[in-house]
Amino acid sequence: MLGNFTYCNPTKLYFGEDALNGLNAELPKYGKNVLLVYGGGSIKKNGIYDKVVALLKENGKEIFEDAGVMPNPTSDKLNEGVARAKAAQADLILAVGGGSVCDYAKAVSVSVHCNDDPWEKYFIRFEDVSCKIIPVGCVLTMVGTGSEMNGGSVITNHQQKLKIGHVFGENVFPKFSILNPKFTYTLPKYQMISGIFDIMSHILEQYFSGTDDNTSDYIMEGLLRSLIHSANIAVENPTDYEARSNIMWIATWALNTLVAKGKSTDWMVHMLGQAVGAHTDATHGMTLSAVSMPYYRYILPYGTKKFARYAEAVWNVNPKGKTEEDIAKAGLCAMEDWMKSIGLVMNITDLGTTEEMLDGMVESTLIMNGGYKILTPEEIKIIFKASL
Numbered sequence: 224m225l226g227n228f229t230y231c232n233p234t235k236l237y238f239g240e241d242a243l244n245g246l247n248a249e250l251p252k253y254g255k256n257v258l259l260v261y262g263g264g265s266i267k268k269n270g271i272y273d274k275v276v277a278l279l280k281e282n283g284k285e286i287f288e289d290a291g292v293m294p295n296p297t298s299d300k301l302n303e304g305v306a307r308a309k310a311a312q313a314d315l316i317l318a319v320g321g322g323s324v325c326d327y328a329k330a331v332s333v334s335v336h337c338n339d340d341p342w343e344k345y346f347i348r349f350e351d352v353s354c355k356i357i358p359v360g361c362v363l364t365m366v367g368t369g370s371e372m373n374g375g376s377v378i379t380n381h382q383q384k385l386k387i388g389h390v391f392g393e394n395v396f397p398k399f400s401i402l403n404p405k406f407t408y409t410l411p412k413y414q415m416i417s418g419i420f421d422i423m424s425h426i427l428e429q430y431f432s433g434t435d436d437n438t439s440d441y442i443m444e445g446l447l448r449s450l451i452h453s454a455n456i457a458v459e460n461p462t463d464y465e466a467r468s469n470i471m472w473i474a475t476w477a478l479n480t481l482v483a484k485g486k487s488t489d490w491m492v493h494m495l496g497q498a499v500g501a502h503t504d505a506t507h508g509m510t511l512s513a514v515s516m517p518y519y520r521y522i523l524p525y526g527t528k529k530f531a532r533y534a535e536a537v538w539n540v541n542p543k544g545k546t547e548e549d550i551a552k553a554g555l556c557a558m559e560d561w562m563k564s565i566g567l568v569m570n571i572t573d574l575g576t577t578e579e580m581l582d583g584m585v586e587s588t589l590i591m592n593g594g595y596k597i598l599t600p601e602e603i604k605i606i607f608k609a610s611l
Contacts, residue, residue, distance in 0.1 A: 225437065225485040232479055234372045235399045238472070242403040243274060249360060249399045250282040254314025257284045258307060258357075260328045261319045262292045266364060269409045275319055275362060287311035289331075292320065295504055296327040298342045298380045304331040305341070308357060318361045318397075321418075322368025323507075325361045329376040329395055332357040346378055346387040352395060361400040365410055366471045367418025367508055369425060369478025371400035379501060384587050386501035388493070402475070404468040408461060415461060416565050417508030419454045419470060423447065424492055424511040425477040431519075431529060432487045432593050439482040444536045446473050446482075451537070451561065458565050489594030492518055495606065498587040505574035512567040513574055516559050517609035520552075521602070526595035527551050571610045581607050 237245030250257075257279055266272040279286050289307045292300065308316065308331055318328035334341035336354040344350050361371045368375070374391035407415070430443045450473050456466035476482070495518060496510035503510075523530050531547045534540035534554020542550050559569075568574060576584070585603050598606070 225435070228484045230481065230484055231393050232372060232396065232481070233393050233398070234396045234479075236372065236402060236475070237399065238402045239468075240403060240405060242401045243278065243362065245399065245401050246275070246278045246360075246362075247282065250279065250284060250315075252398075253358060255283065255285050256287065256311050256314045258287050258289055258311050258313040258316045258331075259319065260289045260292060260304070260316055260324055260331070262290070262294075262321070262324055264290065265409070266319055269406075271319065271362070271364060271406055275317070279317075287313065292324045292327045294323050294506060295379045295386065295500055296323050296330070296377075298346075298378055298382075301327065301330050301334060301341060301378055305334045308335045313357050316357050316359045318359060319364065321363070321365030321414075322370040322421075323377075325359075325363070325370035325397065326368065326376040326378070328359045328361070329370070329374065329391065329397075330378055332359050333391060333395055342378065342380060345376075345389045345391075346380070346385075349389060352391060356395060359395075359397045361397045362406070363400060363402050363471070364406045365414060365418055366407055366474040367421035369422075369474055371397060371402065372475050372479040375478070377497070377507075379504075381501075384501050384583060386497040386587070387589070388497070402471055404464060404471050407467055407471065410461075412458070412461065412566070413506070413509075416454075416458065416567060417506045417512075418474070419450065419457075419508070419565070420512045420562070420567055421508040422450055422470070422474045422477050424496075424508075424515065425474075426450075426482070427515075427519075428490050428492060429483050429486050429488045430533070431522075431526060431595065432489050433485075434528070435485075437485050439485055440532075443482050444533075446477060447537045449473055454565060487593035490591045491594055491598060494589045494591055495603070495610075497589075498584045499571050499574060499576060501587050502580055502584055503571075503575040509568040509574060510571070512562055513569060513571045514606065514610045516555065516562075516569070517606045519555055521606055521609070522594065522596045523548075523551055523555065529595075530554060571607070576607075576611065578608070578611060
C-alpha cells in the first residue's frame with residue numbers, strides 16, 4: 224500500500240539537439256559571476272566548451288574556471304573548489320560534464336558559505352544545509368547518475384578510504400539542466416556502458432524493495448525494458464540518436480526521485496560498489512556491475528517473489544514448468560548474460576581488488592536497511608569474496 228509522501232522536483236530540463244539554447248533563457252536570472260566547472264578537458268576537444276563559453280559571453284557573464292574534476296571527486300578537490308568559488312564571488316555554478324562534475328558542483332554550492340568542515344557536516348554527519356546555497360546549472364555530457372535532476376552528491380575521501388553520498392533536499396537540485404544526447408557521442412565505450420549499468424542499478428535499487436502492488440514498480444519495469452533495448456543498439460552504433468536520447472531520458476527518470484515514492488529502496492549495491500571505489504578509484508558503474516550478481520543471488524531467497532516478477536516482466540522468462548525460485552534464478556542468469564554481452568566488468572579483481580583488501584572494504588561499507596535483507600559485516604565479506 225502506498226504510504227503518504229510529498230513529491231517536488233524543481234529542476235527545469237531542456238532536452239534535444241537545441242537544448243543548449245536554454246542557457247539564453249536561464250543565464251539572465253543570475254548574477255554576473257559564473258564558476259564554470261568541468262573535468263579533464265574533453266569538452267575542449269569536442270567543442271562543447273567553446274559553445275558554452277560563447278553563450279556565457281553573449282549573456283554578459285564574467286567566467287571563472289574550476290577544471291580538473293576527477294571521475295570520483297575528492298574531499299581535497301572540494302576544498303579547492305570552495306576556494307575558487309569564494310574568490311570568484313560566484314553567483315552561479317555551471318557544471319559541464321557527467322555525473323561526477325554535477326555531484327561536485329552541488330557539493331561546492333552548499334560548502335562555500337558553510338562555517339563547518341563540509342566533509343564532516345554533510346558526508347559524515349549527514350546534516351542538512353543551514354547556510355546560503357549558490358545555485359547550480361548543468362550541461363550534461365555523460366549519462367548515468369541522474370545528478371542533473373536530483374540532490375545527490377558523492378565525494379571520496381582517500382585519507383579515510385570512504386566514498387559517501389549525501390542526498391540533499393530540493394533546494395540543492397540543479398535549477399536547470401541541458402540535455403543534448405549528441406553531447407554524449409564522443410564518450411569511450413567503456414564509459415558509455417558503465418553509465419548504462421549505473422542507470423540499471425539505480426532502478427533496481429528502488430525496485431527490489433517492498434512487497435506491495437506499487438505503481439512505481441510498473442514504471443521501473445518499463446524503464447528497464449527500454450534501457451536494455453536501447454543499450455543493445457547503442458553498443459553496436461554509439462551515434463544512434465534515438466537510442467542515445469532514450470538512454471539519456473531513462474537515466475534522468477531513474478533517479479529524479481519519482482519512482483522512489485512509496486518505496487523503502489535498497490541501495491546496498493551502491494554501498495558495496497562505493498566501498499570498492501574508495502579503495503581502488505575504479506569507475507563507478509563498473510564497481511556496481513562487479514558486485515551486483517553476487518549480491519542479488521545472496522538476497523534472492525529473501526525476496527523470491529519480486530525476483531520472479533522481475534524475471535518475467537523484464538527478461539521474458541517463461542514460467543511454465545518452473546518453481547518461483549527457478550523463475551527468479553533464471554531472471555538473474557538472463558541479466559548476467561546481458562551484462563557480459565555489452566562488456567561490463569563482472570568481478571572486482573579486474574578493478575584492482577585483492578583478497579587482502581576485503582576487510583578494509585567491509586569497514587568502508589555503509590549498511591542500509593531498506594532492502595530484503597539487512598546484511599551483517601560477515602555477510603558483506605561473503606559477497607565481496609564471491610565478487611572476486
